Amino acid sequence: MGPNPLLFGRYSFDVEVHDPSLRQVLCLKPVKLPHTFARHANKRFAKANVNVVERLANKLMRGGTGKKIGGKIIRTQGSLQGKKTKVVKILEKAFDEIHAKTRQNPVQLLVNALEYSAPNEDITRVRFGGVSYQQAVDIGTQRRLDLALRNLATAAIMSAFNNKMSLAGALAREIMLAAENNQDSYAVKRKNETERIARSAR
Known part of the structure; x- marks a missing residue:
């Protein structure tokens, strides 16, 4: 058996997952592409x-985005x-931009970002006695x-929409912010908002 393939020939999948529940569903099988x-x-x-x-x-x-965010529906015209x-x-x-700015493995930062942007609670509508x-x-x-993956992707699409920033740059920025649990991250803000609403509905 040879060495495990590196993502894009550069990045290792030998990363740490600190969240025990996400560890069960996070597939980190080494692939090149x-x-x-x-x-x-x-x-x-x-x-x-x-x-x-x-x-x-x-x-x-x-x-x-499929819904109004910031008062407008963002569409990419199928691009x-x-x-x-x-x-x-x-x-x-x-990923190259993340590595250039942080000198860290972007796969590890992606895992960290997912851990910080995955909500633990949500709300559902219950009907009882009418x-x-x-x-x-x-x-x-x-x-x-x-939800964490969707919010990271949505944040990148929103940031790059009608903006000089490229989608790659917007995605790199969102992953780096979320990996630090920074409140400027859309995904982290969505997680906190979801959990706040759930706490009020207990």
Whole structure:
């Protein structure tokens, strides 16, 4: 057996995951190129076997935020939908920028960012006796990771929309902020807001 492949030929997947629940669902299988060509599509729970870097790429391939944020709906006019190779190149540029600025392994910073931006509580609507009210609930481990990935991708799309900053630069900035648990990070703010609303609904 030879050495494990490095992401983009440069970055190791030998990283630490401090959150014990996320450790169960974070797939860090060493790959050189995060692209499985939809091998896991339409299979139940198969996303747990997809490398987390590829899952972030998949989250970036969306038509926009899908809802109003900051008073406007952000759309990318399909510029990234289905363009996996283009998104993987954007990820590579973002990781190179992270490494150039921090001199740290960008895969480790991505894992740290996911740990700090994965909410633990959310709310659901409960109907009892004809009356609806909100109830705080714990979030499943897989959904915690899904929300963290989605918020990181949404933050990058929002920052790069109608802005001189490239999507790669916006993604690198968001990952670096979230990895430090910085409140300037959109993903961290969304996590704190979700948990605050859940606490009030206990």
